[in-house]
Amino acid sequence: DVQMTQSPSYLAASPGESVSISCKASKSISNNLAWYQEKPGKANKLLIHSGSTLQSGTPSRFSGSGSGTDFTLTIRSLEFEDFAVYYCQQYNEYPYTFGAGTKLELK
């Protein structure tokens, strides 16, 4: 299975700041990577697919980059609603696998 390693596990920031989350695959996954947002009491939200393509409805302050094995999710000008847990997921080969998540906390 393709192992997905996310870092950091926890990240503290303030509204208005920018943050980046890393996701590394154990082998090349081309650009077949998605990012999800998880918030308590809400359904998970697909933010980005194909490494950098924003899903409809995702605010433009979110961006994704990378290909191959190294990927980054960047959130610019954090808003209160962005404090959540973020997961990466590869869909290049079965079984599809997820990173362990990054919890973005309010500083």
Added chain:
Amino acid sequence: EIQLQESGPGLVKPSQSLSLTCSVTGYTITSGYDWSWIRKFPGNKMEWMGYISYSGSTNYNPSLKSRISITRDTSKNQFFLQLNSVTTEDTATYYCARGGQLFDYWGQGVMVTVSS
């Protein structure tokens, strides 16, 4: 608006079967897409378990292949998860989602504890 809602028992005994239902509203599951089950273990590790396609074919995670079955009731617009011979390691929050590669709609999840 597309919505998915999981339901089922929150407590299952070891060696028994875990059975969950995903009820879909706002989209007909035979119209398109694959329909997946995903679980999140304590500690946040997530695992894609398998899917049933709009045509009824299935695809399972090899790690579960001998224990898992995903079926559907098209008249009720529901699909189901059955996981046999559960152990405490199957304790997790179980999600249903639309998609077989990307998951663009999710249920809120149901927590299932395996314990005697």
